[in-house]
Amino acid sequence: MTVSTDLATQIYQVFIKATPEKIWDAITQPDQTARYFHGARITNTPERHISRGPDGATWGDGPVREFDPPRRLVHEWRSLYDEDMAAEQPSRVTWEIEPQDGGYCKLTVIHDRLEGAPKTAASVSGPGWMFVLSGLKTVLETGEPLAS
Amino acid sequence: MARVDDDRVFKALADPTRRLLLDRLFERDGRTLTELESSLEMTRFGVMKHLRVLEEAGLVVTRRSGREKLHFLNPVPIRLIHDRWIDKYTAGPAAALADLKRSLEDET
Numbered sequence: 101m102t103v104s105t106d107l108a109t110q111i112y113q114v115f116i117k118a119t120p121e122k123i124w125d126a127i128t129q130p131d132q133t134a135r136y137f138h139g140a141r142i143t144n145t146p147e148r149h150i151s152r153g154p155d156g157a158t159w160g161d162g163p164v165r166e167f168d169p170p171r172r173l174v175h176e177w178r179s180l181y182d183e184d185m186a187a188e189q190p191s192r193v194t195w196e197i198e199p200q201d202g203g204y205c206k207l208t209v210i211h212d213r214l215e216g217a218p219k220t221a222a223s224v225s226g227p228g229w230m231f232v233l234s235g236l237k238t239v240l241e242t243g244e245p246l247a248s
Numbered sequence: 249m250a251r252v253d254d255d256r257v258f259k260a261l262a263d264p265t266r267r268l269l270l271d272r273l274f275e276r277d278g279r280t281l282t283e284l285e286s287s288l289e290m291t292r293f294g295v296m297k298h299l300r301v302l303e304e305a306g307l308v309v310t311r312r313s314g315r316e317k318l319h320f321l322n323p324v325p326i327r328l329i330h331d332r333w334i335d336k337y338t339a340g341p342a343a344a345l346a347d348l349k350r351s352l353e354d355e356t
Binding site: 107110113115210226227229237 | 253277278306311
């Protein structure tokens with residue numbers, strides 16, 4: 101398999117049949133993220149992005165740069181769940197929610213500024229964000245998590 | 249809309265040039281039209297047409313960076329097709345084998 105050589109900016113997009121408010125809650129409230137984000141309990145406030153594993157370990161901790169409910173969230177990303185990745189430079193995650201026709205929203209996730217975090221970039225690329233976003237869509241549209 | 253989306257993804261994937269464009273973006277993401285065009289023996293207009301089909305299917309997302317328009321691979325629709333169409337048909341035999349293993353091991 102070919103390995104992608106330039107992963108410093110990654111963009112993922114998915115259409116979800118849900119209101120912007122429901123999507124916003126699903127990405128900012130720990131009880132909801134636990135259902136689709138590898139079990140991580142993630143809290144996003146205007147000040148801080150904090151992610152905790154099921155055992156309470158800190159998986160992520162960084163400042164929130166933009167907090168504009170229910171449209172736009174920008175926060176720093178550090179992969180603290182892995183020693184090698186935790187030592188890398190922080191990167192940035194942007195969530196954009198745009199309402200569409202027919203009760204759908206377009207959710208775009210941009211993970212960029214990954215130049216100083218090649219291991220993190222490789223880890224979140226492809227199946228990483230893809231799994232999270234398809235899980236999020238399933239939870240919001242069916243009320244049930246993806247079967248693992 | 250979900251079904252329309254699936255149709256678009258299948259249609260977009262049913263063309264060798266478009267699959268090649270996705271492979272090019274997989275190798276290196278965030279490319280301009282000029283970069284993508286140079287790896288194909290096709291007119292600029294032809295490549296643009298294929299990119300538009302990929303964009304409408306959600307497989308390619310574009311972003312402006314200064315004066316350039318960059319093309320990014322969005323693999324999420326393929327994942328959704330996988331969840332909907334592949335998992336379903338591979339779960340059966342795998343589950344059946346797991347059941348067989350369990351019943352055989354229980355006998356001993």
